[in-house]
Amino acid sequence: MNLIRKITIVLTLIFLSAVSFAQSSAELKKQRERLDREISLLNESLKETSSSKALTLKQVNALNTQIQLRERKISTISSEVRLIERQIQDNTQEIKKLEEQLEKLKKDYASMIRFAFRNKNGYNKMMFIFASKDFNQAFKRVKYLQQFSESRKNQAKEIEETQGTIKRKIEELAAAKKEQSALLEVQQAERNKLNGQKSEKSKVVSSFASQEKQYKQEISKKQQESQRLARAIQAAIRREIEAERKRAEEEARLAAAKEAARAKAAGETPKPVETEKPAATAAPKTASGVLSATPEAAKLSNEFMGNRGKLPWPVAQGTITQGFGMHTYGKGVKMENNGVNIRTNSGAAVRAIFNGEVTSVVQMMGAGYAVIIRHGKYFSVYSNLRSVSVSRGTKVTVKQAIGTAATDPDEGTTEVHFELWEGSAPINPTPWLARF
Template sequence: MKFLRYLFFCVLALTAVNAFAQSSAELKRKRDKLNEELQQLNDEYQETAKNKKTTLKQLNILKAQISLREEKINGLNTEVRLLGNQINENTNNVHSLQSQLDQLKKEYAAMIVFAYHNQSAYNKLMFVFASQDFNQAYKRLTYLQQFGTYRQRQAESIQGTQHELKVKINQLDRTKDEQNNLLKDQEKEKQTLGKEKNSQLEVISDLSKHQGELKQQLRDAQQQKAKIESQIRVAIRREVEEARRKAEAEARAAAARAAAERARANAANPGSAPKEAPVAAKASTNSELLNATPEFAKLSNDFLGNKGRLPWPVANGVITQEFGLTYIEGIKTDNPGVDIRTSAGAAVRAIFSGEVTSVNNISGTYLVVVRHGEYFTAYANLKSVSVSKGEKIGIKQNLGTVATDGATGETQVHFELYKGQNAVNPKLWLASQ
């Protein structure tokens, strides 16, 4: 039972260590990713700051920086908490090992004393010969041999425990150093966050002095997004109407077949009551129409099943404007998707397999709409496209390259996601980076 309890404890400790290692490695990976994105944003902000005229792009970059910085600080908090738990666990292990070592040394000292008092070969022989019979003599001889072996094992256990204790103490010291470094990094990030928030206030203050220009920038952006949204809805409506046309054609064909069947039945039995025509089916919903075929129904189900795990439309990017209503200095803007800042010339890729339903040129940049059953994804602000309407595509297949605004130098893709004709927040469907 003692062995089983010890084995259970070892398995439990190993599982905890593995879980800690996995979570710690994942947090470090995310931290490195955030550092990379923050460095890119900082480089881009420094480039825009060279322009004496404050632009909306500067504000968007600062907002993205602040969001990422807060995310990094939250990640550091989690790392510090995990390391704190690890320090407590290692401290308990050190105390446990120290207690084991003290007990082993105590037992070993007692054996040494006993061995000293019975070190004479004469005493050992007398101990064996004083046995009442041969069986007892054999047992006493075996005991003396086992005692020597046990004493050797105890010495080895002491050495092993001392080594393990040393390893745990070194591990504890490294964990404490790592925690201290993270705390310093955390404090540094908080100071940087404060500076970025002050810069944001300065940019907002400067922009507020040029309300007319700011409103014009926002109006231009909204007009462009309105054109994109209009084209997306046209493409979706066309798909719904095509599905409805096919459904109605199939219904008419089925009705014609039923009528012919009734006519044949009535002709074969003229004396019987004529069969009545079946009641017409109710008009299907858009969801039913878009999932009318087994292929599209499966595609919709697979798309829904991957909610929160879908890849991003670009390999590396940062959301600079979120989905829905936002206010900038009291000016309301409505974003039907998300704007993702990325590197110049980056490839734009499909987030899931499907069929290209539309490729349009909007004010010099391209819009690609892809159907995934009853779901639709739209990729706007593309400089070039590498797919065509009606083409079947796979997940992460390149659709084209993102365009860079010549006036502002801003490189971002506008991404929208629809369930039927209703826009939904794409961020809820994309995997966390």
């Protein structure tokens, strides 16, 4: 029974290991498929713009992003290969253990067969029983013979099941080795493509010297657009802060009037009601504090914050071609991004990332429209929209379409610029968004 228990434990461990491997393998495959989609999307946009003689910043960003995605895909494949190698090692060890236990089972079974052969004669069995000292011993000997027969059947069944398990593990081992070989081929192909893209990037970098003036002009134009958008966002936030302060003052005034009326009716001297001091003389209060001062705003802010890392993307499909922060192009050519640029499909719907209220719809010079949505103390900003379907004061829900992404008429690329602000300060939106 100890041996049978050991085999049961081994089989259970094999099952749990297989389940764990399946989950990890599925996650890695899903990640590789997502990277394939993003690379494919950038491939299409690069093909559309490759005929352009002048290299633009969008093309440079797309090429850089494609290289990064390719490197991440190679890294993902490496993780898959390592996982399969561990599975091969585990299966090899498990097969060895099972074969050792099978050999032990066969030896035990052979001993039982020899014993049964020696006592196959019914007369011998009867003599064994009748040779008992008393009825109790005779009963025990009958039970022993029954259990021995049953044990022999169980032992044969265990041998058969163990042989079946070994056969399945050998098949899994062969399949794993085949999958490993296929993945290594894919990885080598990706490395070859990566080397080609890095070579292309080297040519791009060398072209900066001759096109530096053009890039500086393009960056200057984009920075002006960024500054106009930042001013529009800040103006919208100031309006919201001022509205919140006025609301607080009005509530304090109404509370004072109510207290005065109550005191007058009761013949009492009204108690002074503390009102919020004007912004110029009051103790400094942060924009975030003012914007989440009401219970409703505080609740919405907390709900928004509770969804960090789970917020949907502003487009159903896309890839980030330029991240948050400062970016350098060549020597002395820099550009700061207050959000992220997301390459997407032509005509893609742009959607709200969370419940909120539209505070502004701004028409940008040469950059379509921008929509600003408030979520308590947080603001989400969607720009480079061709058209919008909301207006100031519109209540929106998560994933509700608010407009359509604009396509660059010269390059044929479609990018949405997305920003996230906490109070009056921009923050990196990437950690807040869910992974595709």
